[in-house]
Amino acid sequence: MKRHEIRVVAGVIERQGMILVGQRRAGDRFQYKWEFPGGKVEPDEDPKVALARELREELGIEAVIGEEMARYEHQYPGNTAILLMFFRVSEFTGEPANHVFESIRWEERQKLTEYDFLDGDVDFVRRLARGMFRSAAGG
Numbered sequence: 001m002k003r004h005e006i007r008v009v010a011g012v013i014e015r016q017g018m019i020l021v022g023q024r025r026a027g028d029r030f031q032y033k034w035e036f037p038g039g040k041v042e043p044d045e046d047p048k049v050a051l052a053r054e055l056r057e058e059l060g061i062e063a064v065i066g067e068e069m070a071r072y073e074h075q076y077p078g079n080t081a082i083l084l085m086f087f088r089v090s091e092f093t094g095e096p097a098n099h100v101f102e103s104i105r106w107e108e109r110q111k112l113t114e115y116d117f118l119d120g121d122v123d124f125v126r127r128l129a130r131g132m133f134r135s136a137a138g139g
Contacts, residue, residue: 005073005081009051010038010121011089012069012128013096019109019128022058022101024118032102034115036086047085055089058100064091069133074120084120088133 013020013036021034037058041050048065055063066088075081098104107115113129127133 005083007041007047007050007083007085008038008120009041009047009054010036010084010086011051011055011063011065012036012086012133013055013063013089013092015090015106017108018106019112020059020096020104020106021112021115022098022104025100025102030118032116034117035121037104048087051087051089055092059094059096059104060099061092061094061096063089066090070124070127072123076119082120084124086124 020037022037024031024033024035026032037055038051039054039058041047047068051065052063055061069086069088071083071085073081073083096104109131110129112125115125117125
């Protein structure tokens with residue numbers, strides 16, 4: 001990892017064939033854009049530990065972080081490069097509650113491309129919608 005790079009983790013939370021996505025609040029950077037729940041990894045923090053922490057803070061759930069589905073770099077104009085890491089989350093306890101988003105929504109993977117996602121998530125969303133990642137249930 002490059003020293004100047006920011007590490008960001010995102011959880012692909014699945015339940016009964018649906019995936020949970022969140023919309024950024026009005027007034028936030030990239031307001032109203034959709035994203036997968038997650039956030040920044042602290043220095044010397046394990047990415048899976050960071051994602052579990054973020055999901056606890058954002059949704060109030062205790063999640064079992066599964067395999068890493070994808071990782072790649074993205075750079076927003078005028079900003080530091082971001083290393084995005086997407087992890088499967090197919091087990092969690094508690095009912096996801098919206099603590100930080102404008103709204104949260106369970107959606108079918110094929111319909112995710114209809115949402116206005118953050119630029120850094122768009123390629124992953126297209127691949128997910130096309131079924132390039134098997135669901136945890138094997139579908």
